[in-house]
Amino acid sequence: MAVAVRVIPCLDVHAGRVVKGVNFVDLRDAGDPVELGAVYDAEGADELTFLDISASSDGRETTLDVVRRTAETVFIPLTVGGGVGSVADVDVLLRAGADKVAINTGAIRRPEVIGEITRRFGNQVLVLSVDARRAPDQPSGFEVTTHGGRRAAGIDAVAWARRGVEEGVGEILLNSMDADGTTAGFDLEMIAAVRAVVDVPLIASGGAGRVEDFPPAVAAGADAVLAATVFHFGTLRVADVKDAIAAAGHPVRRVAASVADRAGRL
Amino acid sequence: MSDLRGTVVVLDYGSGNLRSAERAVARTGVDVVVTADPEVALAAPGLVVPGVGAYAACMAGLRAVGGPDVIAARQAAGLPTLAICVGHQVLFEAGIEHGVEADGVGVWPGVVERLQSERLPHMGWNTVAPAAGSRLFGGVGDERFYFVHSYGVRALAEKPGRLVTWAEHGGDRFVAAVEEGALWSTQFHPEKSGDAGARLIANWVATLSSPAA
Numbered sequence: 001m002a003v004a005v006r007v008i009p010c011l012d013v014h015a016g017r018v019v020k021g022v023n024f025v026d027l028r029d030a031g032d033p034v035e036l037g038a039v040y041d042a043e044g045a046d047e048l049t050f051l052d053i054s055a056s057s058d059g060r061e062t063t064l065d066v067v068r069r070t071a072e073t074v075f076i077p078l079t080v081g082g083g084v085g086s087v088a089d090v091d092v093l094l095r096a097g098a099d100k101v102a103i104n105t106g107a108i109r110r111p112e113v114i115g116e117i118t119r120r121f122g123n124q125v126l127v128l129s130v131d132a133r134r135a136p137d138q139p140s141g142f143e144v145t146t147h148g149g150r151r152a153a154g155i156d157a158v159a160w161a162r163r164g165v166e167e168g169v170g171e172i173l174l175n176s177m178d179a180d181g182t183t184a185g186f187d188l189e190m191i192a193a194v195r196a197v198v199d200v201p202l203i204a205s206g207g208a209g210r211v212e213d214f215p216p217a218v219a220a221g222a223d224a225v226l227a228a229t230v231f232h233f234g235t236l237r238v239a240d241v242k243d244a245i246a247a248a249g250h251p252v253r254r255v256a257a258s259v260a261d262r263a264g265r266l
Numbered sequence: 267m268s269d270l271r272g273t274v275v276v277l278d279y280g281s282g283n284l285r286s287a288e289r290a291v292a293r294t295g296v297d298v299v300v301t302a303d304p305e306v307a308l309a310a311p312g313l314v315v316p317g318v319g320a321y322a323a324c325m326a327g328l329r330a331v332g333g334p335d336v337i338a339a340r341q342a343a344g345l346p347t348l349a350i351c352v353g354h355q356v357l358f359e360a361g362i363e364h365g366v367e368a369d370g371v372g373v374w375p376g377v378v379e380r381l382q383s384e385r386l387p388h389m390g391w392n393t394v395a396p397a398a399g400s401r402l403f404g405g406v407g408d409e410r411f412y413f414v415h416s417y418g419v420r421a422l423a424e425k426p427g428r429l430v431t432w433a434e435h436g437g438d439r440f441v442a443a444v445e446e447g448a449l450w451s452t453q454f455h456p457e458k459s460g461d462a463g464a465r466l467i468a469n470w471v472a473t474l475s476s477p478a479a
Contacts, residue, residue: 003390003435004410041460046391072289077412077458097285099414099458122319124387124414170387201389223385253391253410255460 004253006046006224007214007241008203009231011036013082014053016062018232034069040231041074043238044255048074049102049173049226052082064096071097081129081173085109090117094125102173104129105146108153108160111167118168126171127203128164132157132190133177142190149177157190162197172198173226176206181229183209186217195221211240215248273474275310277336278302279327287316287350290457293464294471304332308339312474316457317352321361321378321417322368324352334371337449341373346448348470351415354444354451358419373449376419376441383436386416392454394442397429402445402452404469409462411442411454418453448473 011018017031037048048070052063060083067080080093081102090101107114107128117126135143140158145151161172174194176187186207195202204222208214214225225245230236242252273296276287284300291314292298299306307313315337317324328334337357340347349357356370361378370378381388391410396403413433418440424430433442433453443452450470456463 003388003392003413006390071285075286075290075293075458075463076460077414077455094283095285097283099283099286120319124389124416125318171389199384199386201385201387223390 015059114167123170128169179207191220211244315353349451
């Protein structure tokens with residue numbers, strides 16, 4: 001047996017509300033990240049990722065409250081990212097109940113912060129989030145972007161992922177900005193290029209549209225797959241994605257109804 | 267389970283996500299207190315020793331609150347203790363991280379060392395092979411549990427009264443859980459392992475006696 005391929009719904013949170021659209025008919029409040037997180041947990045999500053896209057400090061405080069309330073009700077790992085740039089930022093999120101923290105622009109601005117964070121909390125706590133797109137002028141053919149993919153950071157994406165691991169991150173979240181939102185499938189070449197240079201777990205993100213899109217991402221080297229829109233709109237269910245990954249011969253975690261029943265009766 | 271209120275203490279020694287352990291134990295219906303007070307930890311019907319981060323740092327924090335003595339005294343008295351992740355690792359003789367060896371509590375023989383796998387940290391949901399007769403894994407089938415670690419114990423002799431549960435990652439076999447007397451420990455995180463983890467925590471809580479009136 002081997003460790004299961006993780007299926008991770010991602011919730012973009014702005015001022016305490018899920019954005020990017022949610023279309024679940026069975027929720028009282030489709031914009032509540034806590035309620036949505038609980039639904040994904042029940043459906044067998046292996047982790048949850050919250051990306052805080054709030055610009056204001058009020059928004060960030062609201063997101064912290066969301067993290068706290070989610071950690072009270074959801075007993076699977078919770079990763080939180082957005083605006084992380086210091087040891088203090090990580091400390092606040094971990095205390096609120098995050099298990100892992102994702103860093104992006106903060107690490108581009110000051111790569112040394114990776115070591116500062118991981119020496120304090122361990123490397124398993126820090127995920128390097130890399131927003132990358134195709135760029136023929138970079139050695140690997142991929143470059144890092146910032147500002148939601150609108151600006152080039154002037155860094156080779158594959159070299160940056162490797163640097164992040166050298167600095168101490170315990171995981172890479174690789175998001176294809178070309179594929180993001182297209183539902184045309186993952187950027188498999190990008191996944192394989194990063195996989196070739198890092199030995200930490202790799203989460204593939206961006207482009208998922210059909211269940212058939214997921215197994216190739218795993219075959220290309222992803223240890224976990226992350227998606228937002230397809231889950232929020234109910235286009236795909238977590239279990240369907242797991243069925244497809246399992247059918248391709250990769251191990252997945254099943255939620256055992258018998259255990260759920262027993263736990264519910266405690 | 268109202269007779270078990272005020273029952274479990276989560277030891278606060280500056281390590282990790284105490285809130286997760288607190289919430290997961292509280293989910294079983296018992297009252298949970300988080301404290302660094304060694305007297306409270308010593309007297310509690312149940313003690314949880316969580317742990318996240320570096321081995322040496324966790325040991326330093328544990329010593330600062332008198333943790334090693336509390337754990338040993340509870341084991342001698344037959345009072346249930348559940349140690350998680352680095353809390354589990356520090357129960358062994360020593361840990362080696364980045365070439366630096368640090369002494370552990372030393373309840374069990376063995377050294378915590380870096381796993382030999384091409385993919386580290388070992389992060390995610392993995393299966394375990396529960397020890398025959400395990401009470402911790404009672405009622406659990408082939409469910410997966412959430413691991414996140416790069417270090418582990420590769421050798422621990424099984425003997426009467428000591429149950430060892432094993433797991434494997436990338437061809438490397440390591441100790442996933444130990445049950446010896448009143449001291450139980452897990453390398454994985456039951457508090458983050460969904461309903462399967464809740465079952466384990468409930469199994470542990472079921473071993474607790476009511477606090478003396």
